[in-house]
Amino acid sequence: AIVAGLSELYSPGALQGCTVMITAGPTREAIDPVRFISNRSSGKMGFELAAAAQKTGARVIVIAGPSGEFLAAGIERWDVETAQQMYETVMQHIEDCDIFIGAAAVADYRPATRSAEKIKKKETALTLRLVRNPDIVQAVAALDQGRPFTVGFAAETHRLKEHAEHKRCHKQLDMIAANWVGRPGLGFDSTSNALEVFWEGGHVSIAQATKAQVARHLIEIISERYHAQSSAAHSGS
Amino acid sequence: AIVAGLSELYSPGALQGCTVMITAGPTREAIDPVRFISNRSSGKMGFELAAAAQKTGARVIVIAGPSGEFLAAGIERWDVETAQQMYETVMQHIEDCDIFIGAAAVADYRPATRSAEKIKKKETALTLRLVRNPDIVQAVAALDQGRPFTVGFAAETHRLKEHAEHKRCHKQLDMIAANWVGRPGLGFDSTSNALEVFWEGGHVSIAQATKAQVARHLIEIISERYHAQSSAAHSGS
Numbered sequence: 001a002i003v004a005g006l007s008e009l010y011s012p013g014a015l016q017g018c019t020v021m022i023t024a025g026p027t028r029e030a031i032d033p034v035r036f037i038s039n040r041s042s043g044k045m046g047f048e049l050a051a052a053a054q055k056t057g058a059r060v061i062v063i064a065g066p067s068g069e070f071l072a073a074g075i076e077r078w079d080v081e082t083a084q085q086m087y088e089t090v091m092q093h094i095e096d097c098d099i100f101i102g103a104a105a106v107a108d109y110r111p112a113t114r115s116a117e118k119i120k121k122k123e124t125a126l127t128l129r130l131v132r133n134p135d136i137v138q139a140v141a142a143l144d145q146g147r148p149f150t151v152g153f154a155a156e157t158h159r160l161k162e163h164a165e166h167k168r169c170h171k172q173l174d175m176i177a178a179n180w181v182g183r184p185g186l187g188f189d190s191t192s193n194a195l196e197v198f199w200e201g202g203h204v205s206i207a208q209a210t211k212a213q214v215a216r217h218l219i220e221i222i223s224e225r226y227h228a229q230s231s232a233a234h235s236g237s
Numbered sequence: 238a239i240v241a242g243l244s245e246l247y248s249p250g251a252l253q254g255c256t257v258m259i260t261a262g263p264t265r266e267a268i269d270p271v272r273f274i275s276n277r278s279s280g281k282m283g284f285e286l287a288a289a290a291q292k293t294g295a296r297v298i299v300i301a302g303p304s305g306e307f308l309a310a311g312i313e314r315w316d317v318e319t320a321q322q323m324y325e326t327v328m329q330h331i332e333d334c335d336i337f338i339g340a341a342a343v344a345d346y347r348p349a350t351r352s353a354e355k356i357k358k359k360e361t362a363l364t365l366r367l368v369r370n371p372d373i374v375q376a377v378a379a380l381d382q383g384r385p386f387t388v389g390f391a392a393e394t395h396r397l398k399e400h401a402e403h404k405r406c407h408k409q410l411d412m413i414a415a416n417w418v419g420r421p422g423l424g425f426d427s428t429s430n431a432l433e434v435f436w437e438g439g440h441v442s443i444a445q446a447t448k449a450q451v452a453r454h455l456i457e458i459i460s461e462r463y464h465a466q467s468s469a470a471h472s473g474s
Contacts, residue, residue, distance in 0.1 A: 040270075118393065181355070
């Protein structure tokens with residue numbers, strides 16, 4: 001198989017003919033009609049990845065949780081609120097996707113019950129029972145038929161490499177992009193970011209830059225690994 | 238005492254020389270560096286109230302939780318994240334305020350402990366212990382010295398009038414503005430709203446309109462009641 005050279009991958013058109021699905025933003029898990037649990041995610045990183053993927057010629061589908069950020073024009077967008085809705089919407093549209101990037105900060109847990117009426121604050125303390133949400137990126141990576149090249153994200157406050165590599169192996173992802181959280185100027189609610197990217201037998205650090213720049217760099221790496229894996233699969237068959 | 242006529246109250250200048258403090262937006266209560274509990278509030282209603290108050294000639298101070306909405310220029314703004322921070326910031330600036338409008342959707346509860354590290358999702362279920370946050374509008378209404386004319390908000394899913402009137406009496410508010418939540422096109426995350434406004438011996442319904450229009454109407458009612466109360470207090474002394 002002919003492996004495309006770097007210059008080609010970096011140029012527009014690297015993902016021409018490919019369909020890329022990207023999840024973005026937080027999800028919201030209702031406690032009652034007013035209160036909810038969520039995550040610190042603006043959606044900006046996912047939206048920048050969508051814009052970067054679009055520039056490579058890909059058809060891009062974004063499944064977005066509640067976000068105040070703007071998405072570039074010409075990108076198919078499905079808005080959702082909960083992790084369960086995001087899971088269902090991803091599964092409805094995943095069939096023809098070549099690449100899946102799980103950039104959303106999906107709530108891992110939701111309240112076990114959702115109160116139809118606003119809970120009155122009578123108690124000085126209360127306990128909230130939480131249950132696990134579906135793991136979307138893991139479900140995509142586990143697809144039998146039409147499994148796309150699957151990229152996960154990991155937001156870590158400590159032991160980043162260990163946690164990210166564990167997550168990549170455990171969920172059988174093709175790649176994982178990890179970032180530190182809780183450090184000033186990076187990640188959530190910030191316009192800049194830095195990533196540590198891991199795949200089987202490889203690792204690249206993307207230095208701190210604007211989220212748009214980091215997104216372009218990550219799409220380049222994804223494109224390169226995606227084509228390398230496709231070539232390997234074809235030459236192996 | 239001379240009670241100003243309606244036409245005067247409705248015109249710009251009705252709150253000239255007054256300082257109005259408005260809380261707006263949700264608060265966020267951290268579970269860990271990534272997860273949090275919050276409320277469905279865009280901050281739009283509070284910001285529209287600030288713009289409407291500014292147009293009447295008042296000096297306006299906004300204490301805002303995380304919001305993606307834009308605030309009109311020329312308004313003093315203090316950004317906060319948690320209910321505790323909002324409480325402290327309100328108390329720092331309340332001294333010279335004539336009118337306080339608690340339009341923020343303050344989280345009633347916060348997690349009893351905040352994890353410094355991101356909690357790993359090992360369990361299929363978990364419980365979260367929550368404790369009460371300070372009640373900001375109640376604390377303002379209970380001020381001994383320099384207590385402002387205090388307006389609260391109530392977002393209700395059922396028995397609106399009963400709940401709103403109970404809240405107004407219990408917290409000793411001068412006025413309460415109540416809105417339905419969970420009804421399409423109204424309140425949270427919506428550009429339009431409708432309010433039921435209650436005070437001691439009075440009630441006005443503000444019909445569904447844009448939040449800007451509803452805000453102007455509510456500021457008119459507040460201005461009228463504020464001046465009526467001031468006049469009564471002066472004639473009584």
